Amino acid sequence: MTEQDSRDTSRASGGAGAQAPDESAVKAAIEEEAARFAGSADNASPVDGERLFAPPFFGYAAGDDPAWRTLSSGAVECSWTPLEAFRLGIPDSSASASDLTVVSAVLPATPETTGDQAATERFPAARWLASRHSHGRSVDGLARCLASRLGSMGIERVVPDHLPSFRTLRHPVHVFTSTWSHRHAAWAAGLGTFGLSEGLITRAGVAHRLTSVIVRARLAPTPRTYAGFRDWCLFYSSGKCGKCIGRCPPGAISAGGHDKELCRSYANDVVRPWAAARFPDMEGAYACGLCQAGVPCASRAPGAGD
Ligand code: SF4
Numbered sequence: 001m002t003e004q005d006s007r008d009t010s011r012a013s014g015g016a017g018a019q020a021p022d023e024s025a026v027k028a029a030i031e032e033e034a035a036r037f038a039g040s041a042d043n044a045s046p047v048d049g050e051r052l053f054a055p056p057f058f059g060y061a062a063g064d065d066p067a068w069r070t071l072s073s074g075a076v077e078c079s080w081t082p083l084e085a086f087r088l089g090i091p092d093s094s095a096s097a098s099d100l101t102v103v104s105a106v107l108p109a110t111p112e113t114t115g116d117q118a119a120t121e122r123f124p125a126a127r128w129l130a131s132r133h134s135h136g137r138s139v140d141g142l143a144r145c146l147a148s149r150l151g152s153m154g155i156e157r158v159v160p161d162h163l164p165s166f167r168t169l170r171h172p173v174h175v176f177t178s179t180w181s182h183r184h185a186a187w188a189a190g191l192g193t194f195g196l197s198e199g200l201i202t203r204a205g206v207a208h209r210l211t212s213v214i215v216r217a218r219l220a221p222t223p224r225t226y227a228g229f230r231d232w233c234l235f236y237s238s239g240k241c242g243k244c245i246g247r248c249p250p251g252a253i254s255a256g257g258h259d260k261e262l263c264r265s266y267a268n269d270v271v272r273p274w275a276a277a278r279f280p281d282m283e284g285a286y287a288c289g290l291c292q293a294g295v296p297c298a299s300r301a302p303g304a305g306d
């Protein structure tokens with residue numbers, strides 16, 4: 001485990017009330033940290049200083065929510081439950097599943113980024129590429145900010161995808177999967193449902209990045225105002241829309257769903273070399289994301305009545 005991993009997963013020294021933190025104090029600290037992050041250098045483009053994401057918002061899922069079993073055995077299959085991830089991060093913790101809460105964060109794309117991305121048809125807009133290229137500093141930075149702040153309050157916490165044993169995996173049914181899915185955590189935390197393009201449609205739309213932190217604190221869960229995995233996608237809820245199909249340059253989206261192999265090869269084999277030639281200051285950038293802008297669910301959840 002690296003020094004950074006340790007900061008993201010271990011119990012902080014000092015701090016009071018480690019086993020029974022006050023809910024309102026924890027949620028206030030999370031909101032404060034989100035506001036601080038939104039104006040920080042972690043959320044600023046290294047190219048021009050423009051903010052990369054709009055202010056984050058949060059949902060909360062109980063660690064013993066029965067949905068985790070469904071997710072870990074069905075929808076994602078290789079995914080850890082919150083308790084499994086927590087014990088990997090803090091093996092000597094006495095926490096049970098009911099002591100834990102998954103804090104799920106949505107970082108919405110800014111209106112400027114979504115607007116630029118909607119205006120392009122084959123390659124991502126520069127703003128979109130910049131926000132994805134800076135993922136490690138911005139999205140992971142938010143998770144680190146939250147982990148650090150909660151640690152200073154004496155609260156045990158784990159950032160699942162910062163664990164050394166976190167893996168992305170090949171899967172016979174799901175093609176690619178991972179040991180922790182921020183999207184499924186966000187679904188469990190009442191933040192939205194999946195679309196035809198497989199992005200998570202939130203109240204702020206599908207153009208966003210996600211992260212999550214597992215904390216040892218019992219925080220009131222965010223109600224899930226949906227029953228299934230795809231309720232907020234117009235295609236699944238009403239048979240209409242399908243706008244993301246026409247937005248995908250290689251044709252990786254169809255009425256049958258999202259072809260992950262084709263999507264990945266377009267990003268790697270077509271977008272990556274194009275971006276390297278055009279934006280040499282964003283070395284390694286390869287995001288596509290054209291299906292996440294210029295569509296009805298880009299900045300809202302039309303299937304939820306928004
Ligand atoms: S564009 Fe339409 S069909 Fe595609 S994910 Fe959004 S709501 Fe669903």
Ligand code: SF4
Nearest residue numbers: 248263288289290291
């Ligand atoms: S990210 Fe790009 S290639 Fe992948 S499904 Fe969306 S539009 Fe298609």
